[in-house]
Amino acid sequence: MSKQSEYVRRTYSITAQRYDMILKAYKVLGVNLERWRSDAIAKLPSISSARLLDVGVGTGKNIPHLISRYPDYQEIVGIDYTPAMLVRGQKLVRDNEWEKVGLVLGDARRLSEYFTEPFDLIISTYSLSIIPNSPLVLKEIRKLMKSDTYLHLLDCQKFKGILRIYNPLAILLSTRLGGSNETYSVPVSDISSRMFKSIFRRTFYAGLFYEDLYNGSKVS
Numbered sequence: 001m002s003k004q005s006e007y008v009r010r011t012y013s014i015t016a017q018r019y020d021m022i023l024k025a026y027k028v029l030g031v032n033l034e035r036w037r038s039d040a041i042a043k044l045p046s047i048s049s050a051r052l053l054d055v056g057v058g059t060g061k062n063i064p065h066l067i068s069r070y071p072d073y074q075e076i077v078g079i080d081y082t083p084a085m086l087v088r089g090q091k092l093v094r095d096n097e098w099e100k101v102g103l104v105l106g107d108a109r110r111l112s113e114y115f116t117e118p119f120d121l122i123i124s125t126y127s128l129s130i131i132p133n134s135p136l137v138l139k140e141i142r143k144l145m146k147s148d149t150y151l152h153l154l155d156c157q158k159f160k161g162i163l164r165i166y167n168p169l170a171i172l173l174s175t176r177l178g179g180s181n182e183t184y185s186v187p188v189s190d191i192s193s194r195m196f197k198s199i200f201r202r203t204f205y206a207g208l209f210y211e212d213l214y215n216g217s218k219v220s
């Protein structure tokens, strides 16, 4: 395990117990991660009998929203690297008796070792800024996409333009969540827009957050 991966797992082992509290604290600062995820998922395109993958699923916060957006879903699979986060996700799945939801302990940088069948929608929220080597994760995601698979990414990134003077603060906040200068500095949205066919892109919160929707990849 690399030093950075060890650090992420260690951080999230502690964060797991306080994750809801952290989300509430961010909300007080106007960073409404919960509302942004629910709004984003509610707007996703219709897919019937969908197979869905959530990369960096954490405690399973996206799952209820995915189920309400895709009530006839075939299967929802989530993968995460931190056992303590997944334990909370598994409790959520058990408590709701969601039989077609499976959570896998694993590394998003090796997605294609865990899954062989492509998905209809792949989603990743607030995770690619944390996962070391996110370009590799994007390459792995691409292996699990068909020509019409949707990819939805929602995350934070560095400020651009005049606001970049605030980047040290943004990086510091990301570090509290297991990220690092290195993971946070990867321009994930720019890289993914070169790899996948974009159908929707927006930035918000003065450019600190982005939401991207793609449909299929440009190259294989």
Ligand SMILES: C[S@@+](CC[C@H](N)C(=O)[O-])C[C@H]1O[C@@H](n2cnc3c(N)ncnc32)[C@H](O)[C@@H]1O
Binding pocket: 008, 009, 012, 037, 055, 056, 057, 058, 059, 060, 061, 062, 079, 080, 081, 082, 085, 106, 107, 108, 109, 124, 125, 126, 127, 130, 131, 132, 177
């Ligand atoms: C900020 S949390 C986001 C969780 C969830 N997606 C959400 O929206 O609430 C980031 C998640 O990325 C996971 N993670 C970090 N490195 C990973 C890796 N290499 N593979 C899979 N998940 C990873 C962490 O364990 C953590 O659960």
